[in-house]
Amino acid sequence: MIAVGPVMVNPVAMEMRAAAWRLVEKGLPGLLLVSASWYLFHLPCPFGRSPFAGFMTQSMLLGPFTGIGVIIAVVRALHGNLWRWGALALIGVLPLLAAGSRIAILAAGGAGCFLVLRRKPVLGSVLMLLFVATIWSFVTSGKQEQAPPPPPGSVMSGLARKGIQNDRDLLWQARFNEFKSSPLVGVGIGMGEGEGVERDSKGNIQIEPGSSYLAILSMTGSLGTITFLLGIGTLIYGFANNQRKAPVEKDILAAVGIFFAVHGVAEGWILSFGSPLCAFFWLWLGNFGDAALPPSVSDFRRSPAVRPLGR
Numbered sequence: 001m002i003a004v005g006p007v008m009v010n011p012v013a014m015e016m017r018a019a020a021w022r023l024v025e026k027g028l029p030g031l032l033l034v035s036a037s038w039y040l041f042h043l044p045c046p047f048g049r050s051p052f053a054g055f056m057t058q059s060m061l062l063g064p065f066t067g068i069g070v071i072i073a074v075v076r077a078l079h080g081n082l083w084r085w086g087a088l089a090l091i092g093v094l095p096l097l098a099a100g101s102r103i104a105i106l107a108a109g110g111a112g113c114f115l116v117l118r119r120k121p122v123l124g125s126v127l128m129l130l131f132v133a134t135i136w137s138f139v140t141s142g143k144q145e146q147a148p149p150p151p152p153g154s155v156m157s158g159l160a161r162k163g164i165q166n167d168r169d170l171l172w173q174a175r176f177n178e179f180k181s182s183p184l185v186g187v188g189i190g191m192g193e194g195e196g197v198e199r200d201s202k203g204n205i206q207i208e209p210g211s212s213y214l215a216i217l218s219m220t221g222s223l224g225t226i227t228f229l230l231g232i233g234t235l236i237y238g239f240a241n242n243q244r245k246a247p248v249e250k251d252i253l254a255a256v257g258i259f260f261a262v263h264g265v266a267e268g269w270i271l272s273f274g275s276p277l278c279a280f281f282w283l284w285l286g287n288f289g290d291a292a293l294p295p296s297v298s299d300f301r302r303s304p305a306v307r308p309l310g311r
Contacts, residue, residue, distance in 0.1 A: 001273075001282050004016075004017055004020065004279065004282050004283040004286045005282040005283075005285055005286045005289075006235065006285055006286045006288070006289025006290070007286075009289075009290075009293070013286075014290050017283065017286040017287050017290060018287065018290070020283055021283060021284075021287045024280070024283065025072055025252065028065060028066075028068055028069035028072055029069050029072055029073050029085075029088055029092075031065055031066060031069050032066055032069045032070065032073065032088055032089075032091055032092030032095065033088070033091065034054070034055075035054045035062060035066055035092075035094075035095035036091045036092065036094045036095050038054040038055065038095070039052060039054070039094060039095055039098050040094075052095070052098040052099055052100065053099070054095065059099040059100055059101060060099075060101055060104075060267070061276060061277065062095060062099040062101075063096060063099035063100070063101025063103075063104030063105070064101065064104045064107070064259075064263055064267070064277060065276075065280075066092055066095045066096045066099065066104075067096050067101075067104040067105065067107055067108040067259060067263075068108075068256055068259055069092050070089050070092040070093060070096060070108055071108060071111045071112070071115075071252075071255045071256060071259055072252055072255075072256075073085045073086075073088045073089035073092060074086075074089045074112060074115060074255075075115065075248060075251045075252050075255055076248065076252075077089060078115060078119070078251070079247065079248040079251070096108065102266075103262070103263055103265065103266040103267060104263060106131075106134065106262055106263075107258075107259045107260070107261075107262035107263040108259060109131055109134075110131055110258050110259065110261075110262040111255040111256070111258040111259045111262075112127075113127040113128045113131050114128075114254070114255060114258045115251065115255055118251075168210045168211065168266050170195040170196075171195050171196045171208065171209065171210025171211070171268075172210055172211055172214055173194075173195070174192070174193070174194035174195040174196060174197070174210075175192070175209060175210065175211065175214035175215065175217065175218040176214070176217075176218070177193075177194060178192055178193060178194070178218035178219075179214075179217050179218045179221065181193075182221055183221055183222055184221050184222055184223060185220070185221040185223055185224070186217070186218055186219045186220045186221030186224060187218060187219060188219060189219045189220070189271050190205060190207065190219070190271070190273075191205060191207070191219065192205065192207045192209070192218065192219070195210075196208040196209060196210055207268075208268060209268025209271075209272075210266065210267075210268055211264065211265060211266060211267070211268050212263075212264030212265075212267065212268050212269060212270035212271075213264055213265065214268070215268040215270055215271050215272075216228055216270060216271065219271055220271075234292075235285075235288060235289050235292045236292075237292075238292030238293065238294070239253070239254070239288060239291055239292040242291060242292055242293070242294070242295075244295060245291045249291075250291065253284070253287060253288050253291055256284055257284065257288060260281055260284065269281065
C-alpha cells in the first residue's frame with residue numbers, strides 16, 4: 001500500500017508508480033496473445049488449477065488479468081488504433097472465457113458498458129441496465145442443482161460447469177457475522193471465523209473473504225470502511241475534474257477502476273497482501289490518485305530539478 005498506493009506523494013514515488021503502470025499497460029495485452037496461444041495449442045498447465053490457467057497458478061488469476069488486458073485493448077481501439085487493438089481484444093476474449101471466471105467476465109462487461117456509455121449515451125444506458133440486472137441476478141440467485149458436465153476442452157466448459165448460481169453466499173454471511181461481532185474496528189486484517197477460514201499446520205489463518213467490500217467491512221469495521229470510502233470518493237472527484245491527463249490514459253484508468261469495482265463484489269483480494277491482484281489494485285489506485293491531483297501538486301513531478309527514472 002505504501003510502495004505503490006496513493007500514500008506517498010513525492011516525485012520519486014510518483015515516477016515509480018507511473019513506470020510500473022506503463023509496464024502493466026504493455027504487459028497485459030501481451031498476456032492476451034500468450035494465453036490465447038496457450039489455449040489454442042493445448043499447452044500443458046503445469047502450475048494451474050482447472051478449468052484453464054495457462055502458465056499461471058490458477059484460473060482465478062488468469063480471468064481478471066486477461067479481462068483487464070481486453071479492456072486496455074478496447075480503449076486503445078476506440079482511440080484510433082481500431083484494427084490492431086480491436087483484433088487483440090477479440091483474441092483476448094478466448095482465454096477470458098476459458099478461464100471460467102464469471103465475475104471477471106461480468107467486470108469486463110461493466111467496463112465495456114462504461115466505455116460505450118461515454119460515446120453513445122442511449123445505447124450505453126441500455127447496456128448498463130442489462131448489466132446491472134445480470135449482476136443482481138447473480139447476487140440473489142441461490143444454489144441450484146448442477147447441470148450435466150459440458151464436453152471437456154470446450155471454451156465455455158468452465159462457465160457451463162458453474163452455471164449462474166451464487167456460490168459466495170456462505171462466505172458473505174460469514175463476513176457479515178464478523179462485522180456484527182466487532183462493528184466499530186472489525187476483527188483485524190487477515191483475521192476471521194466461519195466460512196472461508198482455515199488454519200495451516202502452524203496455526204496461521206488463511207482466509208478467502210469472498211468479497212473485497214465485505215473484507216473491508218469485516219476486517220476494519222465501520223471506521224475503516226467509512227475512511228476508505230471517503231478516500232476513494234475524494235480521488236474520484238479529483239479524477240473527474242482533472243483534465244491534464246491524456247484522454248486515452250484517463251479512459252484506461254477509469255475503465256480498469258470499473259473492472260475492479262465489479263470484480264471486488266465476489267473476490268476478496270483488496271487486503272490480501274501478497275496476492276498479485278492486491279498489488280495490482282493498489283498500483284492502479286496509486287496512479288489513479290496521481291491523476292486526481294490538482295495541477296499545483298502534480299506539476300512538481302515534472303520539475304527540471306527532478307530527474308525522471310530511466311532517463
